[in-house]
Amino acid sequence: MTVSAAKRHPFVQYFADLWSGVTTTCTGLRLTLRYLFKPKVTLLYPEERPAIPAGHRGIHRYVEEECLLCRACEAACPVDCLVINAIGRGKDRMILNFDIDYAKCLFCNLCCEACNPKCLVLTGDYDLSTTKRDTCLIDFAHRKTSAQIEEHKKFLEQKEAEKKAAAEKRDAPKECGEEGNGSN
Numbered sequence: 001m002t003v004s005a006a007k008r009h010p011f012v013q014y015f016a017d018l019w020s021g022v023t024t025t026c027t028g029l030r031l032t033l034r035y036l037f038k039p040k041v042t043l044l045y046p047e048e049r050p051a052i053p054a055g056h057r058g059i060h061r062y063v064e065e066e067c068l069l070c071r072a073c074e075a076a077c078p079v080d081c082l083v084i085n086a087i088g089r090g091k092d093r094m095i096l097n098f099d100i101d102y103a104k105c106l107f108c109n110l111c112c113e114a115c116n117p118k119c120l121v122l123t124g125d126y127d128l129s130t131t132k133r134d135t136c137l138i139d140f141a142h143r144k145t146s147a148q149i150e151e152h153k154k155f156l157e158q159k160e161a162e163k164k165a166a167a168e169k170r171d172a173p174k175e176c177g178e179e180g181n182g183s184n
């Protein structure tokens with residue numbers, strides 16, 4: 001039968017507490033000594049960075065020059081956090097924004113899997129620490145000045161007008177021919 005702490009003589013209790021303090025300190029020190037000579041598992045982050053394993057799903061890499069503007073990535077995104085804003089098509093395209101909102105992104109890789117030319121991939125970069133939610137929105141497209149955008153719009157308008165004129169010219173003899181046939 002054990003004597004409860006309340007029933008112990010104060011003198012006995014004093015030495016019991018002293019012994020308990022010594023043994024628990026020794027237990028803690030034994031654990032410290034066991035790890036003291038083992039290799040460190042911690043890093044002095046951010047000065048020291050961990051090696052990221054292959055296949056890690058981190059921040060995207062986007063190569064605008066190779067992008068076809070097919071929008072397959074945009075359609076594949078389950079949370080609509082990838083938004084492309086562009087003018088023109090084909091080789092006349094100008095990508096104004098290629099936004100990914102990392103406050104919503106799931107790093108699911110569906111956008112990259114949908115990308116045929118593989119100009120959108122997930123990388124090992126992971127540092128997205130920020131104190132502001134709006135800085136989680138990253139635009140991967142190259143910056144374009146308003147003058148460049150206006151110039152490209154004019155170019156597209158001109159090209160469209162040329163195409164229309166060429167189509168009218170192509171159809172004109174047919175219409176004349178039809179009229180000629182009708183008068184006979």
Ligand code: SF4
Pocket residue numbers: 076077078079080081082100104105106107108109110111112
């Ligand atoms: S990784 Fe997933 S959630 Fe993030 S942008 Fe791509 S499809 Fe959307």
Ligand code: SF4
Pocket residue numbers: 066067068069070071072073074114115116117118119120
């Ligand atoms: S799927 Fe690839 S090629 Fe198509 S718009 Fe997205 S990034 Fe560009």
